[in-house]
Amino acid sequence: MESIFNNTxxxxxxxxxxxxxxxKSxxxxxxxIAVKFHERSVTYTEFNKTTNRIAxxxxxQGIKKGDVVGLALDRTPEMIMCLVAIMKTGAAYVPLDPEYPKDRIEFMLEDSGAKVLLTSQKYKGHYAGNTVEVLIEEALAKSENYPAEEPEVEVTGKDLAYILYTSGSTGKPKGVQIPHGALVNLELSMQKKPGMTPADKILAVATISFDIAGLDLYLPLVTGAQIVLADSLTAKDGRALLDIVRSENITIMQATPYTWRMMLEVGWNEYLPLKVxxxxxxxxxxxxxxxxxxxxEVWNLYGPTETTIYSIIKQITDANDITIGWPIDNTQIYIVDEQMQNHTDGEIGEILIGGAGVSWGYWNREELTVEKFIDNPFSDIPGDKIYRTGDLGKYKPDGDIVYLGRIDHQVKVRGYRIELGEIEFNLGKQPDIKDAVVxxxxxTPGMPRLVAYLTLPTGQVGVPESTQITNWEQALLAVLPEYMVPDDWVLLESIPSTPNGKIDRKALPKPDYSHINRTGEYVAPRSDNEKMVARIWEEMMGxxxxxxxxxxxxxxxxSLVAVKIMAKIEQETGKRLPLATLFEYSTVEQLAARLEVDEASISWKxxxxxxxxxxxxxxxIVHGAGLNVLLFNALAMNMDDEQPVYGLQARGLNGVDEPLDVMEEIAANYIEEIVAHDPIGPYAIAGYSLGGMIAYEMAKQMLAAGKDVKLLAMFDTYAEQTTKFDSPLKKSLKGIWLLAKQIAYTPVLFMEDPKRTIEYKSRELGRKVTKTFKKIFPDKKKKTVFSDYNNxxxxxxxxxxRNYLLTPVNIAVELFRAKKKTFYMEDTKLLGWAPYxxxxxHVHEIPGEHNTIFAPPNDKQFAKVLQECLNKAV
Structure with missing residues (x-):
């Protein structure tokens, strides 16, 4: 019997x-403009012709209708073009985010039977397997000689468009097969409601390995609207996203609640004409x-990967009435009990989804497909399938659907769908773990956390030792994305069970979130300031x-939570404190006492x-581009007890002192404070990213002044020479050549120092956008110091x-190089320092990427190697 609410x-x-x-678009x-990426714009004509040539x-290369092609590219216009080009060959694509673990990507390539891997020079030979690699750089160069007309391949709605892998309960991801017809139905339905027109601009932030990217990229393309593409690091930076929304006049943005919270936390409080x-x-x-x-407008969108991204939508107008709404076009929703009786009377049941969006099932997983994609008991069409979501819901009298969570223990954390069984499976492979439940x-409302409950052969209970946690985290990071690594760890004597022997997840104890290295017994706040600081810490730290x-x-x-804490304190007290205050006043008692001091006496050295x-x-250690020295704390705390560590933060953070813009002057300013602190030496200088260039100039000046510089360390700093002093022709040729290589590797198209990572470049762009925006619309409201970080x-x-000329110095450089490369570099071995x-x-490889080398568990290995260098230098 057809549901009374399924007239779609x-x-x-x-x-x-x-x-x-x-x-047609x-x-x-x-x-x-079809796609805009940083300073580059691609028209629909250019986009379509390029996709035809790549196809x-x-x-x-031998790709034909029915084949499978893997795609592992960084987020650039070429990434989107390649997705469309693959479809134009009649093949289906498998989206592979290069940030995902190597083993996971290799499994997807093997499991899907991908005939070709379309990737870039950056990832050449990186993934093991029998798949033939086609490099986008070579394909683009070769395609210039090809006709720009549409390939003569007939592709219909019944052909497969993509296979997207989601987390699997057996420890391995499972591939969902989505045909063209299902995508066409989704895009045309969403074009009408929530609605998109050719005048719209959408900020695309979702990774291609997340199915919602299919809306980010294809809805604007079938509409004639514009995609403003965020690179992977910008997509994780709430401030950078907010800056782009403002500066680019974004009208639509799709994101998870986690991303929206990030944007609110960095200061979004004014009205924007944005469809959320x-x-x-x-x-x-x-x-x-x-x-x-x-x-x-605010729209709540619901749907599993298996039914093509979204199946149910609703415009939210009242925060007290949050439901998931009604089905999109050609989609049927049923809420059933265990006997498959459809509940239209408000009874709670499992949500089943039928209609045009239902996928073909799981790739090479026939048994699971049969289990989840069942014959539609409400349809008269032979062979019609309906998908069992495993979600609970109920109807309101008007057909509006209320979502009530999962039947099983598949969860969503920060927008990612996670099969907890996959984490448990991989934890269970660790030799020192007996049982694992996640x-x-x-x-804390709005702050979901993954908690791992373990039993060990040793019988250890309570909180694991830090070395144990580090080992388990590293083991998981080798096979799982970072978002699937537990936030908290609890050791139990035994896993609680129900009378019938099943795991009793409801009986698992709440972790002691306050256990972490508490100094002595609990002491309650006494003064008003202590109560305020404790309350803010509890709120911001969960x-x-x-x-x-x-x-x-x-x-x-x-660092991020420190920014929030200091901003909140300033908001409540009117007093502005440097983030670095937390180094000296790191307890509630100390920070509260610091607030008692006259604001004029606060040091901004x-x-x-x-x-x-x-x-x-x-x-x-000299700050990096983010100007924040707080991230050096973990490194310092893992070094020898007798090893002093100081940071150098930028002048002007107090909003009073004039910031410096000449490298020699910045270096001289830092040297002056170091020598005032320690007139004799010897000295060990280090710099992170941008700070490495400053540290280099500092060492140069100190040596010229007869100072004894025992060590100069670069923390993943690339030595890129300025082009300021080149002739116009040479500068032009360098620019063209660099531009070509950036397109091929990390296509950031504005001419900045390439030693900085994509993250730095994204934030730099955000700062420029903010500056332009402020010139046009000056904000007269008081700003916190933290807003200056990106300005x-x-x-x-x-x-x-940009104006600094590197010249050779008679010194050795200790280069601490991130193991994972995230941006294009001419010299991947010495990062350009050999001539200078x-x-x-001397190279020391550090685990992690450019912006995670200081994060646990990388900080411990980093500190160990750095301490050895310091000891050897003396």
Whole structure:
């Protein structure tokens, strides 16, 4: 019997391929911008012609209708073009995010039987297997000689468009097969409601390995609208996203609740004419309350990968009435009991989804496909399938659907669908773990955390030792994405069970979130300031009952939460404190006492004591592009007890002192404070990213002044020479050549120092956008110091770097190089330092990528190697 609420039948071109709709957009809007990425814009004509040429290269490579092609490219316009080009060959693509673990990607390639892997020079030979590699750089060069007309391949709505892998309960991902017709139905339905027009701009942030990217990329392309593409690091930076929304006049953005929270936390409080699409996980009431007043529209979108991205949608107008709404076109929803009786009377049951969006099932997983994709008991069409979501829901009287969570223990955390069984499976392979159960807890509203409950052969209970946690985290990171690594770990004597022997997940104890290195017994706040600071820490850190003796860093405090804490304190007290205050005043008691001091006496010196105690030669570390020295704390705390560590933060953070924009002056300013602190030496200087260039100039000046510089360390700094002093012709040729290589590797198209990572470049772009926006619309409201991090000081530091001429120095460079490369470099071995360090470059490879080398568990190995270098230098 058909549900009374499933009157969704709409005529649509079910025999049409997805890319044929994109071709129509190119015909209707040939000169409109299809994709914008940083400073580069691609018109619909250019986009379509390029996809045709790439498709022809792939066809010549032997790709034909029905084949499978893997795609592992960084987020650039070429990534989107290649997705469409693959479809134009008649093949199906497997989206592979290069940030995912190597083993996971190799499994997907092997399991899917991909005939070709379309990737870039950056990842050449990186993935093991029998798949033939086609490099996009070579394909683009070769395609210039190919016709730009559409390939003569007939692709219909019944052909496969992509295979997307999701987390699997057996420990291996499972591939979902989506045909063209299902995508066409989704895009055309969503084009009408929530709605998109050719005048819209959508900010695309979802990774291609997340199915919602299919809306980010294809809805605008079939509409004639514009995609503003965020690179992978910008997509994780709430401030950078907010800057782009403002500067690019973005009208639509789709993101998970986690991303929307990030944007709110960095200062979004003014109205923006933005359609908010939220999906991927349940939409919390408190988030709706914040988004509704400052957005044009807010839409809640629901749907599993298996039914083509989204199946049910609703515009949210009241935060007290958050439901998932009604089915999209040609989609049927049933809420059934165990006997498959359809509940239209408000009874709770499992959500079943039928209609045009239902996929073909799981690739090479026939048994699981039979289990989840069953014959539709409500349809008279032979062979019609319906998908069992495993989600609970109920109907309201008007057909509006209320989502009530999972039947099983598949969860969503920060927008990612996670099979907890996959984490448990991999933990169970560790020799020192007996049993493992993983759950998602939300003990603090809006802050879901993965918690691993373990039993060990040793019988150990309580909180694991830090070395144990590090070992388990590293083992998981080798095979799972970072978002699947537990946040908290609890050791139990035994896993609780129900009377019938099943795991009793409800009986698993709440973790003691306040256990982390508490100093002595709990001491309650006494003064008003202590109560305020404790309350803010508890709120921002998601902890309970913080003692006034608790240490910020030992509680797990990091840079981002420090920014929030200091901004909140300034908001409530009017007093502005440097982030570095937390080094010296790291307990609730100390920070509260610091607030009692006259604001005029607060120090904004560049030299910051991170770990001042110890008898060894001090190490002075210069800030990176983010200007924040707090991230050096974990490194310092893992070094010898007798090793002093100081940080150097930028001048001007107080909003009073004038920031410097000449490299020699910045270096001289830092040297002055170091020498005032230690007039004799010897000295050990280090710099992170941009700070490496400053440290180099500091060492140069100190040597010229007769100072004894024992060590100069670069923390993943690339030595890129300025082009300021080149002739116009040479500068032009260098620029063209660099541009070509950036397109091929990390296509960031504005001419900046390439030693910085994609993250730095993204934030630099955000700062420029912010500066332009402020010139046009000056904000007269008081700003917190933290907003300056991405604005004037960084702008001036960038100017200093662009104008700085590297010259050889009679010194050795200790180069701490990130193991994982995330951006294009001419010299991947010595990072360009060989011509400038006349005494040689000594390389030390550090686990992690550019912006995670200081994060646990990488900080421990980093500290060990750095300490050995310091000891050897003395």
């Amino acid at each position: 039948l709409v005529d649509y071109p079910k025999e049409t391929s997805l890319h044929s709709l994109i071709v 190119a015909q209707n809007y040939p000169y409109s 022809r290269v792939l066809i010549e 699409f939220t999906g991927g996980e349940a939409f919390p009431k408190d988030l709706a309350e914040k988004l509704l007043p400052i957005s044009k 759950v998602a807890r939300e003990d 902890l309970e009952k913080i003692s006034i003796m608790d240490n910020f860093f030992q509680l797990g405090g990091r 560049s030299l910051v004591p991170i770990k001042p105690q110890g008898t060894k030669m001090p190490l002075y 004037e000081i960084d702008e001036r530091s960038g100017k200093a770097q 360090a006349l005494k040689g470059v």
